[in-house]
Amino acid sequence: MSAATKADPATPAGxxxxxxxxxxLGDRGFQILALAAGLLVLVILVxxxxxxxxxSTTWFSGGFKDIFQVAFDGNTHFGAMGVLFGTVISSVIxxxxxxxxxxGIALLLTQVVPARWARPFVYVIDLLAVVPSVVWGLWGxxxxxxxxxxxxxxxxxxxxxxxVLDSLFGGPNVTGASFFTAGLILAIMITPIITSLxxxxxxxVPDIDKEGAYALGATxxxxxxxxVWPHSQGGVVGAILVGFGRAMGETIAVALxxxxxxxVTSHLFYSGHSIAAIIxxxxxxxxxxxxxxxxxxxxxxxxxxxxxxxxxxxxxxxRSSRRARGE
Amino acid sequence: xxxxxxSLAQSVDLREPSGWRRSKNQIMTVxxxxxxxxxxxxxxxxxxxLVAKGADAISWQFLTNSTIPPNVLPLGVGGMGAAVVGTLExxxxxxxxxxxxxxxGAVYLNEYGGNGILARxxxxxxxxxxxxxxxxxxxxxxxxxxxxxGYSGMAGSFALACLMLPIVIRSSYEMLRLVPDSLRQGSYALGATxxxxxxxxxxxxxxxxxxxxxxxxxxxxxxxxxxxIFTVLTxxxxxxxxxxxxxxxxxxxxxxxxxxxxxxxxxxxxxAALTLVAITFILMIVARIITxxxxxxxx
Numbered sequence: 026m027s028a029a030t031k032a033d034p035a036t037p038a039g040x041x042x043x044x045x046x047x048x049x050l051g052d053r054g055f056q057i058l059a060l061a062a063g064l065l066v067l068v069i070l071v072x073x074x075x076x077x078x079x080x081s082t083t084w085f086s087g088g089f090k091d092i093f094q095v096a097f098d099g100n101t102h103f104g105a106m107g108v109l110f111g112t113v114i115s116s117v118i119x120x121x122x123x124x125x126x127x128x129g130i131a132l133l134l135t136q137v138v139p140a141r142w143a144r145p146f147v148y149v150i151d152l153l154a155v156v157p158s159v160v161w162g163l164w165g166x167x168x169x170x171x172x173x174x175x176x177x178x179x180x181x182x183x184x185x186x187x188x189v190l191d192s193l194f195g196g197p198n199v200t201g202a203s204f205f206t207a208g209l210i211l212a213i214m215i216t217p218i219i220t221s222l223x224x225x226x227x228x229x230v231p232d233i234d235k236e237g238a239y240a241l242g243a244t245x246x247x248x249x250x251x252x253v254w255p256h257s258q259g260g261v262v263g264a265i266l267v268g269f270g271r272a273m274g275e276t277i278a279v280a281l282x283x284x285x286x287x288x289v290t291s292h293l294f295y296s297g298h299s300i301a302a303i304i305x306x307x308x309x310x311x312x313x314x315x316x317x318x319x320x321x322x323x324x325x326x327x328x329x330x331x332x333x334x335x336x337x338x339x340x341x342x343x344r345s346s347r348r349a350r351g352e
Numbered sequence: 353x354x355x356x357x358x359s360l361a362q363s364v365d366l367r368e369p370s371g372w373r374r375s376k377n378q379i380m381t382v383x384x385x386x387x388x389x390x391x392x393x394x395x396x397x398x399x400x401x402l403v404a405k406g407a408d409a410i411s412w413q414f415l416t417n418s419t420i421p422p423n424v425l426p427l428g429v430g431g432m433g434a435a436v437v438g439t440l441e442x443x444x445x446x447x448x449x450x451x452x453x454x455x456x457g458a459v460y461l462n463e464y465g466g467n468g469i470l471a472r473x474x475x476x477x478x479x480x481x482x483x484x485x486x487x488x489x490x491x492x493x494x495x496x497x498x499x500x501x502g503y504s505g506m507a508g509s510f511a512l513a514c515l516m517l518p519i520v521i522r523s524s525y526e527m528l529r530l531v532p533d534s535l536r537q538g539s540y541a542l543g544a545t546x547x548x549x550x551x552x553x554x555x556x557x558x559x560x561x562x563x564x565x566x567x568x569x570x571x572x573x574x575x576x577x578x579x580x581i582f583t584v585l586t587x588x589x590x591x592x593x594x595x596x597x598x599x600x601x602x603x604x605x606x607x608x609x610x611x612x613x614x615x616x617x618x619x620x621x622x623x624a625a626l627t628l629v630a631i632t633f634i635l636m637i638v639a640r641i642i643t644x645x646x647x648x649x650x651x
Contacts (some may be wrong), residue, residue, distance in 0.1 A: 062456035076495045129387030157575025163610040243553035244377035274485025276578035324491040335483035
């Protein structure tokens with residue numbers, strides 16, 4: 026397992042470049058083409074930042090007072106706080122429900138189910154990822170929302186008067202299309218990505234560590250706690266953050282089930298809104314002026330947020346995979 | 353000697369794990385299985401509803417009739433032909449843009465970039481870019497294209513291509529890394545140029561993996577709605593011209609019909625949803641078959 030056996034295989038790059046001057050035109054042309062395609066990623070990311078920033082100056086120049094308010098009515102109020110709250114709260118609900126399930130499945134597929142039987146299970150989880158966002162939204166609005174509405178009303182009347190629970194799950198405006206419904210749909214939608222990234226990380230745990238734990242008399246769960254978890258912790262945190270980023274950016278399913286009203290409230294069964302959903306639903310009506318500028322500005326806010334979350338997430342994942350390789 | 357081995361046997365507890373430790377292990381195993389079952393419930397629920405409600409709607413007329421009727425009309429009138437054509441055109445053109453560029457980008461990362469700082473930056477940023485919300489891609493294309501040249505199917509393809517590009521780069525890159533170096537060195541030894549080695553030896557060796565990765569990216573793009581809302585707009589007639597004039601697609605029709613209060617529109621939404629899921633499932637299954645063939649060959 027020394028570093029020498031894992032020597033960098035990409036050495037031919039150097040040897041070919043050494044012949045640079047004598048290389049045929051087509052050969053150099055191909056290299057430039059490949060470089061351009063690679064650079065396209067950076068170009069697109071920079072262009073997104075620049076163009077959205079440029080188009081949203083009207084909104085940003087409105088000043089802090091405008092942006093740091095809750096209301097967003099498309100007329101005189103263009104606050105970011107209400108929709109930002111909806112984005113964060115629905116994603117957090119999605120994470121709270123989705124993470125235990127995803128990590129549980131990842132452990133099941135790597136530690137419990139024998140490797141050769143794991144494949145069909147993986148296919149089933151991948152099916153979740155193939156069902157398009159809009160189909161989850163359609164199912165959510167037509168099937169899930171009316172059904173959940175009754176359950177929410179029962180819960181709301183059940184918790185009436187109980188201090189904390191009442192302000193979370195109670196209240197007079199309980200409705201089927203709400204923060205919580207959006208969170209539930211998000212939990213389903215981010216499970217495949219968290220599961221597959223966690224599986225990758227957990228699969229790198231050396232067998233020798235696991236066998237060592239068993240040799241000491243550990244049960245499987247104790248082995249997971251003692252050998253698997255410490256090794257894959259960082260990577261799993263990264264996977265969760267990637268899932269959080271996905272949840273924040275999820276648009277159509279959330280737009281259909283979150284209920285289309287901008288507010289900040291502790292009541293999870295109330296209808297709300299999210300950044301992505303408000304852009305999707307209202308951009309068509311925003312014919313120029315501050316309205317359009319504000320929606321593009323919200324897009325920029327969402328872009329920057331998800332980029333930051335993903336940067337941290339990838340840093341966690343890469344660090345843990347570097348550690349797994351023993352660097 | 354005997355006494356020593358006796359004391360060793362006493363100090364190591366060779367008995368079965370005690371009651372609580374064993375129960376805890378079993379509880380945790382049950383919880384892990386439970387997690388899997390919890391995921392099966394919504395998946396099964398959505399698929400059963402989709403097939404039950406979608407099958408009622410789907411007919412030859414539904415799939416081919418080019419006029420999408422107003423929401424108030426019942427299911428028997430018109431069809432989603434325009435949306436089927438739109439989806440195939442828009443996703444197809446996006447694939448034509450994103451797959452060659454993505455594979456070239458991956459070639460740069462693996463064959464030319466090496467461990468250089470630029471290659472590492474591009475590799476890292478492309479995995480970050482897979483997390484950029486699709487609605488932001490829609491806004492971006494709106495600003496740089498639609499605002500100047502108007503709505504068109506092609507604008508939607510641009511937005512989908514932006515979405516697919518990093519996915520294709522990542523999956524192709526992983527596949528290129530698996531190509532053994534001896535293949536490259538053998539070709540260099542025969543005097544081939546780097547471009548030739550890449551095009552005729554490295555890429556064919558990784559082809560099936562690249563194709564299946566690309567198909568998964570296409571499947572994901574085909575189901576995307578958010579990037580299309582304000583690049584393609586939504587019309588009710590087939591638009592044969594991909595390059596000008598607003599168009600429509602299955603996800604867009606599902607989105608607008610799902611918000612309607614009319615049962616006819618909702619039924620059409622389910623029919624369109626079943627059609628869309630069938631398309632993405634077929635793409636995914638083809639990708640799986642290609643991957644399976646590939647792994648058998650390398651074994």
